[in-house]
Amino acid sequence: MANPRKRHAESTGCPAAVTLTDSPNTGTTVKVEGVASDSTEAWSLDVSEHGVQVLYLPSFDILSIDETTWLERVREPSTPTPTLTPGPEAGPGSPSNQREPEQCPQVHSSALVPPALQPGQEEDRSLEQMQTMVVEEVLKDIETACKLLNITPDPSDWNVGNVQKWLLWTEHLYKLPPVGMAFQQLNGKDLCAMGLEDFHKLCPESSDTLYAHLDIWKSAAWMHGRCSVTESPTTGSQDMWPEADSSCSGQPVHLWQFLRELLLKPHNYSRYIRWLNKDKGIFKIEDSAQVARLWGQRKNRPAMNYDKLSRSIRQYYKKGIIRKPDMSQRLVYQFVHPV
DNA sequence: CAATAGGAATGAT
DNA sequence: ATCATTCCTATTG
Numbered sequence: 001m002a003n004p005r006k007r008h009a010e011s012t013g014c015p016a017a018v019t020l021t022d023s024p025n026t027g028t029t030v031k032v033e034g035v036a037s038d039s040t041e042a043w044s045l046d047v048s049e050h051g052v053q054v055l056y057l058p059s060f061d062i063l064s065i066d067e068t069t070w071l072e073r074v075r076e077p078s079t080p081t082p083t084l085t086p087g088p089e090a091g092p093g094s095p096s097n098q099r100e101p102e103q104c105p106q107v108h109s110s111a112l113v114p115p116a117l118q119p120g121q122e123e124d125r126s127l128e129q130m131q132t133m134v135v136e137e138v139l140k141d142i143e144t145a146c147k148l149l150n151i152t153p154d155p156s157d158w159n160v161g162n163v164q165k166w167l168l169w170t171e172h173l174y175k176l177p178p179v180g181m182a183f184q185q186l187n188g189k190d191l192c193a194m195g196l197e198d199f200h201k202l203c204p205e206s207s208d209t210l211y212a213h214l215d216i217w218k219s220a221a222w223m224h225g226r227c228s229v230t231e232s233p234t235t236g237s238q239d240m241w242p243e244a245d246s247s248c249s250g251q252p253v254h255l256w257q258f259l260r261e262l263l264l265k266p267h268n269y270s271r272y273i274r275w276l277n278k279d280k281g282i283f284k285i286e287d288s289a290q291v292a293r294l295w296g297q298r299k300n301r302p303a304m305n306y307d308k309l310s311r312s313i314r315q316y317y318k319k320g321i322i323r324k325p326d327m328s329q330r331l332v333y334q335f336v337h338p339v
Numbered sequence: 340c341a342a343t344a345g346g347a348a349t350g351a352t
Numbered sequence: 353a354t355c356a357t358t359c360c361t362a363t364t365g
Contacts, residue, residue, distance in 0.1 A: 252351090252352080252355085252356090254355075254356090255355090255356075288341090288342085299356085299357090301356090301357075303357090303358085304357085306341090306342085307341095307342090307358095307359090308356085308357060308358065308359090309357095310342075310343075310344095311344090311345085311356090311357080311358085311359095312355085312356055312357075314343080314344065314345070315345095315355075315356075317344090317345095319355095324343090328343090330341085330342060330343085330365085331342075
């Protein structure tokens with residue numbers, strides 16, 4: 001495929017696996033893997049993130065079906081054509097809490113096309129962008145689905161009706177055979193507690209896809225509870241996520257965490273702050289006023305400015321969290337413990 | 340002139 | 353007690 005572009009939903013799933021593995025103090029590695037449709041070359045990439053989960057994207061561009069398309073599909077039932085081949089039958093024991101990455105249902109991949117990226121040029125950077133875009137795409141699609149279905153993003157909050165809505169939606173998304181009454185009595189907590197085997201008992205035909213798709217939602221909710229940077233500088237804010245505010249993981253957000261969050265979302269914030277050398281943790285604040293604005297927004301401190309923000313950064317000097325790089329430059333800092 | 344470096348007082352948790 | 357905010361003076365490029 002010479003020019004990668006958004007493809008229609010008719011194409012078969014182009015699954016990718018996004019694996020978030022924990023790394024103790026600094027953060028987490030996100031691995032995205034997939035295989036290009038027209039070549040045998042597989043691609044993968046890593047990036048740092050918060051989160052200890054496994055995210056599977058069985059077909060992330062199928063997730064981008066717009067609402068009207070879906071609504072039309074709901075009326076006329078499409079032919080049940082399971083597109084995804086089953087993964088390993090042995091499922092994880094308790095999926096809600098801790099999962100071993102290698103035990104998760106692996107959906108066979110056929111294609112994944114990098115959206116709107118020309119291959120060959122600036123590869124190192126586009127890989128990062130790719131990962132960010134994939135994850136953001138998933139989060140965006142989940143949010144869209146939530147609005148569409150009027151449900152919350154976190155599956156564990158669902159009541160029985162929400163579960164049914166989600167099931168119906170997922171069936172149509174992946175053209176699965178209807179599960180019928182199988183999940184009738186389950187609320188979100190029940191659903192989240194189910195392992196792959198439980199899914200298999202209730203609906204042998206689509207258990208893998210349903211389980212994998214639910215896994216995405218659970219992972220997204222979990223991730224969002226830990227590292228949420230949902231400010232949209234240009235457009236109006238969209239806070240679908242109930243636990244999106246700073247109160248999620250207990251303690252207030254530290255400035256260094258906030259800066260790293262911005263740095264890890266280059267797709268959104270590279271105009272304000274970006275890595276000069278990611279391995280060494282060296283970054284540059286490109287727009288001090290904007291970064292200060294975002295920080296003030298996050299901390300609900302409207303009078304925040306770069307003067308104050310930089311003072312806070314300077315407090316990190318003696319704590320050994322952030323320092324000036326060896327070759328000191330304006331607006332350039334360095335994390336003492338890089339990811 | 341904006342960035343840098345800290346001291347010091349004050350708040351917030 | 354820790355971290356961040358606020359305000360400030362002095363220095364630097």
